[in-house]
Amino acid sequence: MLENFFWSSSPGVQLQHGEHDPFLVLLSLAVCWIASSQALRHAAFARLATKPQLRCWSIAGGSLALGIGIWAMHFIGMLAYSLHETVQYDLLRTVISILPGIAASAVALTLLSRNEISPKQLMIGGLIVGVGIATMHYSGMAAMRMSSPHKYSPFWFAVSLIVGVALATLALWVRFGLNRSSIKHDTLRKTLAALIMGGAIAGMHYIAMLALRVTADHSSHGIAASNDKLILALTIALITLAIGGLIAQANGLIHYRTRWQKVDMNEARLSALVNMAADGIICIDNRGLVTDYNPAAEAIFGWTAEEVLGQNVKMLMPSALSGQHDHYLDRHETGQRNAQPPLKNKISEVLGQNKQGALVPLRLALSQAEARGQRIYVGLLTDLTDRKKTEHQLHIAATVFDHSYEGMVVLDANRKVVDINPAFERMSGLSRKIAKNKEFISLFIHDDEDSRWHEIWTQIGRNGHWQGACTMRHDAHTHQISLTAVRDEQQRLHHYIAVCYQRIDIPLTVSI
Incomplete structure (x- = not known):
């Protein structure tokens, strides 16, 4: 069996020497780089997944996209190699050769989706991925049908396996290595990671092609039409990229929906906390208009949210203080434009005025925040009426006690x-x-x-x-x-x- 696989030199046997089409070589590299970029994106989705199901989907979808991408790169690379005879492909074997690539991609994405990876995991993962890609390559080559027999050089076969494992290890390491590098720009790191990973995967194919040996004993000397090769290669590239794009889009939509649900849940939780808070919470914009007004604030001032929202917060202040509010707000806004420190939990005792016109002693904790590029001010109000009464009663009791x-x-x-x-x-x-x-x-x-x-x-x-x-x-x-x-x-x-x-x-x- 090995005699039918490995080539050994014999006297008088001539070998065919093929040539690579530069355009198809570049096309295969482009497909591999794009597939690698998609794989890294799927790995990032898996790392950020909030549920185990989403993580599994990200790895499964990414494995399918990367596996098809690697297979497409190999197939286009094989089309790029021209022999002086017609080459056909067994459809069933060609399709089956995708499976080792998908399996290798699953192992790769499982490792890439981790935050850290140990040297042992890196070596074992590189070995499995390298052998998986090599299996896909040689099973795809087995689907070739030519009039001349083709075998492989034992030396270059061994070299292709060793280099394949080494390049697969490099492809796995590159994301973790670049994350620890001095490169700060995230887009540049991702681009370099995709280029290195794609180059490593493609490098294994073109080194393995050096092992191919085709004898010229029964050559028909027929040349396959280059236009057919180009059309087939472009078709495979477009289909591969379309499949990868659809998988990435579906993955992105699922993660977007999950994030939206998380944001919606956070908003609902925040709304519940604000509405159930014992203290009044009032938010105003940089013009002093009320944007949020919780039920506790309604209890303090007697005004409903419908009556207050969109109105100037001065309506909740005594007339003696409301006249100073605009000046204070304008002065603070000017200070913020001049890079002065922001308000952060500034605590003071102030007087409010309820709907009946009565004064209400309040403890105000004032802070500012940024919401979608706009500055807002958040006031946390505690009604001190009962505390003031208690303090007054305690003062009377202390007077009685002392006198x-x-x-x-x-x-x-x-x-x-x-x-x-x-x-x-x-x-x-x-x-x-x-x-x-x-x-x-x-x-x-x-x-x-x-x-x-x-x-x-x-x-x-x-x-x-x-x-x-x-x-x-x-x-x-x-x-x-x-x-x-x-x-x-x-x-x-x-x-x-x-x-x-x-x-x-x-x-x-x-x-x-």
């Missing part, structure tokens, strides 16, 4: 002193700093009265309150103590409040 004549003590849930007021400082003789973290009962004389305090805490736990007399350790004076337990919304003990005042015993006088 009350009765001594007041705040205890934590472990009955340790958190704070005392000035009146209790005078009663206990302790400063706030010293009193903090002391056990409350340590401030009183309680010899052999541990059981009494146990009963006191039990009564407070049961009734929430206790009142009675205790002797202060500091001066041995008896004081009236009122202890109250404070609980949170879940009725869990949070802290205690103790109110102390000195009991004054009024002497009983008897008039006679």
Whole structure:
């Protein structure tokens, strides 16, 4: 069998020497380069795929496009080689020879779709791809039908395999190598990668053609029409490029649809977050017109989105402040045109005005962003009305705490002193700093009265309150103590409040 495949020199046997058509050679290279470019694009699609199905489709579609492209390059390259006799091709074998090229392309694209590749993977992948392309080449050559027998030089056959594996390894490495190179321009890197990869694939074919040996024993000396070769080559090239283009277009549309779905989902998610936000969110353009206005902002100002969108944001400000807004916005826009730093989470307290004309205290976090080339300003508004009321109530409570004549003590849930007021400082003789973290009962004389305090805490736990007399350790004076337990919304003990005042015993006088 090997005798029918490998050629050995015999005395008196003459060999035919063929010639390559330069135009068809260039056409085969162009087809290979375009197919390589499409393969790299499919590999990029596979890397960016958000779903396993899309990744598989990208690799499968790219393998088909690249495999047909490699086969077309080989077939056009074979048409470019002219022998002095008519050459025909077995249709079934010619079609079957596409399969090894598609399989080799699948391995190549699987590796190219990765972000990184190890040296071991590169060597194994190069071996498989190189052998696959060589199999496609020699199975395609087996489809040739000539009156003269054709065989292959063992030396050049071995060289073609070695070079094929080496060039396939280079074709796989080139994308990763160029990505790590100093070439910054992305289009230039992609173009160079396609040229090198296409040249590597085509190089294997033309080196393998050096192994072809055709004897001249039974040559019919008929010359195939060059016009037929040209038409056939152009037809194959156009069909190959059309198939590759259709596959690339379908792949691109699928990925575009997937990206559109992702963008649509992100927009829906963002819309849900904005609409469900507890704080008001208002966006304006560089003219001060409201472009976004969420439900929380409606609750703050009383204006609906239909009433506010497209209107100037000054309608939400007191008249004393709205007159300054245009000047501030114009000044900031001028600064942006002069490359000043952008606004980023500038926080301030401002006054808004609701639909009823009432002033609303607000916390404003202001930032700017770019949306489709246009500058927008995003304001995050927190209604401070309840907080201001709480602060006012706390101020009143603090005033009462500090100025009350009765001594007041705040205890934590472990009955340790958190704070005392000035009146209790005078009663206990302790400063706030010293009193903090002391056990409350340590401030009183309680010899052999541990059981009494146990009963006191039990009564407070049961009734929430206790009142009675205790002797202060500091001066041995008896004081009236009122202890109250404070609980949170879940009725869990949070802290205690103790109110102390000195009991004054009024002497009983008897008039006679």
